[in-house]
Amino acid sequence: MFPDLTRDDVFRIETRRLWLRWPTAKDRDAILKLAGDPSVAAMLARVPHPLPAPVVDAFLLQARAQNTAGSALTLALAPRAAPGSLIGVISIEGRTEGPPELGYWLGQPYWGSGLMAEAVTALCHAFFAYTGGTELAASARTVNPASRHVLETCGFVQAGSATRPFPARGADLPVDLFSLDRRRWQNPPSEPAMTRAA
Template sequence: MFPDLTRDDVFRIETRRLWLRWPTAKDRDAILKLAGDRAVAEMLARVPHPLPAPVVDAFLLQARAENATGAGLTLALARRSAPASLIGVVAIHPGSDGTPELGYWLGQPYWGAGLMREAVRALCNAFFAYAGGTDLASSARIVNPASRRVLEACGFVHTGTGTKPFPARGADLPVDLFHLDRARWRACAAEAVLTEAA
């Protein structure tokens, strides 16, 4: 799904405030603390609470393996002022229906500053511009309006509601479903350029 460009662990995307880089073993403690926070974990399908260290170790190994093969792309978020300190994760993986799916989380201390919107926009740009993506799906728990706002701000269109498996929550849960295609991404990217130039 992703080209050779992304398959080296020196690959990174820089935004105004963030570095998006491959996750490393040094991110383990930050993931345990930030993703293990109940307020974060409860919105995620595969992150149990409490979060055991072996689950994080397996996640890191899997993320790096998928990045290396191009099967998906999982990137750690870090502030440019502290590039070694993970504050969240953003990823695109093959979806169950064949459409790639975007997922993400951000540590609670960093909520409300627009950082996830910045990260999602950057990864979407990489997906459509460098990986030749045509369609991207995402979803957010209905009880998570902040995640919905991130997707809408990045051009995703709400396509309805449904249920998705949340194995870490032990049930299928209701979600808002979203979609972004290449044409809408282009239009949103052009609009962002015009806004920044104004």
């Protein structure tokens, strides 16, 4: 799915305030702390709480393997002023059915700053520019209006609702489904989120 350009760990995307870069073993402690926060983990399908270190180690290995193969692109979010400091994760993964899916999380101390919309905009631009893909899917728990707002800010439109497995929560939970197609990406309804003032 992703081209050779993204399959090397020197690849990064720079935005006004962020670096999106490959995750590394040095990110382990930040992931344990930030993704392991109950307020973050509760919104994620595959992140248990408490979050064991071996789960993070396996995630890091899988992310790097998928990035190398080009079957997905998982990137750490880091402030431009401190590119070694992970504050969240964003990814696009292929699915057996339907378009590739965008997923993300941001550490609770960084909520409300517009950083996730900045990262989503940047990765969506990379997807449509580099892969020739025609559509991206995303979903947000119905109890997560902040994630819904990020998607709508970045041009995604609601495409229905469903119940999805959340194995780390031990249940199937209701989600809102979203879609962004190439035509909408090429003709956004407003100024891209990454160029707006903080």
